[in-house]
Amino acid sequence: MNNPSSGVLDAIVVGAGFGGMYTMHLLQQKGFGARGFERGGDVGGTWYWNRYPGCQCDVESMEYSYQFDDDLQQEWNWSQRYAGQGEILDYANHVADRFNLRDNITFNAEVTSADWLDDEQLWEVSTNGGAGAGGETVRSRYFIMATGCLSTTNIPDFDGLESFEGDTYHTGNWPHDGVDFTGKRVAVIGTGSSAIQAIPLIAQQAETLTVFQRTPNYTIPARNKPMDPAVEADIKANYADFRAKGRQSPSAFGVTYPHHMDSVLEATPEERERRFEEFWGHGGFAFLAAFGDIAFNEEANFHAAEFVRNKIRSIVDDPATAELLCPDTVLGCKRLCADNDYYATYNRSGVSLVDVSEYPIEKMTEPGLVTNGVEYEVDAIVFATGFDAMTGSLFNANISGVGGLPLREKWEAGPTNYLGLMTTKFPNMFTITGPGSPSVLANLITGVEQHAEFITNLMEWSRARGHAVVVPEQEAEDAWVERVNQRSNLTLYPTCNSWYLGSNIPGKPRVFLPYVGFPHYSEKLADVVANDYRGLAFG
Ligand code: NAP
Secondary structure, eight states: OOBTTTTBEEEEEEOOSHHHHHHHHHHHHTTOOEEEEOSSSSSOTHHHHOOOTTOBOSSOTTTSSOOSOHHHHHHOOOSBSSOBHHHHHHHHHHHHHHTTOGGGEESSOOEEEEEEETTTTEEEEEESSSGGGSOOEEEEEEEEEOOOSSOSBOOOOOBTGGGOOSEEEEGGGOOTTOOOOTTOEEEEEOOSHHHHHHHHHHHHHOSEEEEEESSOOOEEEOOOOBOOHHHHHHHHHTHHHHHHHHHTSTTSOOTTSOOOOSOGGGSOHHHHHHHHHHHHHHOGGGGGGSSTTTTTOHHHHHHHHHHHHHHHHHHOSSHHHHHHHOOOSOTTTSOOEEESSHHHHTTSTTEEEEEOSSSOEEEEOSSEEEETTEEEEOSEEEEOOOBOTTTHHHHHTOEEOGGGOBHHHHTTTSOOOBTTTBOTTOTTEEETTOTTSSGGGSOHHHHHHHHHHHHHHHHHHHHHHTOOOEEEOHHHHHHHHHHHHHHHHTSSGGGSOOGGGTTTSTTOOOOOOSOSOHHHHHHHHHHHHHTTSTTEEEO
16 A cells, blocks of 8 residues: 555556556555556557557457456457457457556656665656646656557658658557548558558558558468457357467467467478468468478478468569569568558559668658659658667666666666566566567567566565565576577577567667567466565565
């Protein structure tokens, strides 16, 4: 409970996406006095900000949802196999209403600094909104960053950006009232998951759409469809089993399709094609489960990649455009995308693709943008240029630990922590789905539930024993960093440039950020708890 004499809270939670919401719920249930701060105007996190046309989850809705409350998962009905942004935001709002989560959350309040006070052994957190909208400073024993993995948008530092006279948008900060592109000449920069979802819909409205592509991406048709009531009823009849199976999968989802463990290389060419075709037909991430070695063996991966390249060639009418759309990297090395008619969109009149791999976008001008000496005049530019992933929002909060050490400085060469949850010199601070945890490689909702439960159980455990401070041991942190690196080196992930490695942000150290393998990670967490929180020091 709050300590009324000092006004010190038990916990401050930053972010009111799915991680922050569930953490606030658990803290309330366990009798901790907590306040939440959220820079957005309401709950929902990613799904509050990413309102671009076509925004849809790439994890199936029966899996991309909370499992902590059986009544909730039984009563909520999803309308689609893959839910769209609006429906997921409705769900977040429903959860906030159902569990009275807004009562202790201050919206439109961004954390501007968070400092560990060595003498008081407390966190002091300042915001730029909240009380009277002028900001406030509050203190707490625990400090929980639930700011999400993909929440700090990245707009590259293009020369002349401010001189462009048309409208600009970033997919991750889309206007709430939507955008009407009718009759407009639109440029989209980027061909990641966000662009791949937005492009088919923008193309339907815009007069012309020019896509500026630096690196092509693999995408598998999502094959979204209305929820099949029989499938829904079947899952709901055994939801606990379904969830348990999900947690046993490497990515904490994917229960609706088989995960084959046999090798691409041992299959006959006919069997290979048949299996790839079957999984292409299933749609989305399932494609990676067609064989057991796609993510681990370069030759196996080549066959899967070649299958997709041949699909691109068969869908896209113009052979030159088709070749430009064919990636030559490892499939799945960058996050695999799931789309609705992405490749076919390039067959529409008015849609064109500009390769900026060799000749980057040089500058923005008043009427448009320039690459390879050619000026493209447009009315609007959509930046689908991604995020400063995993660490961007942690650094933006200006966090400092013991002796005033800035987190930015501690993590100058890349994030180092224990279990992806805590870092030395930052006592009583937690990161939900932080770097070094399965985070973006797993079902995020399952991941945030796991972390919120771990953190609040640890707080209860500490409270029962009269501990005021918890911090990782240096040795435990060093071993964890080593483990995260070893796990990623078993895969093909480090073989290309991607935001998983921070390589989309100039100057960011090249470090593989997430932990590979949700079940493996879960075993480790369970072992830590069973051994009185081994690797953590209490005071
Ligand atoms: P992203 O994957 O990082 O893609 C950014 C795109 O912008 C890339 O194509 C990148 O090219 C391009 N780009 C960046 N700087 C550029 C420059 N200076 N010039 C030209 N192109 C430039 O970002 P995202 O599409 O927003 O997706 C991020 C992640 O969010 C996804 O991987 C996924 O995890 C998540 N997401 C999920 C869904 C879903 O659930 N379906 C939807 C959207 C996003 P390079 O590749 O050459 O760097």
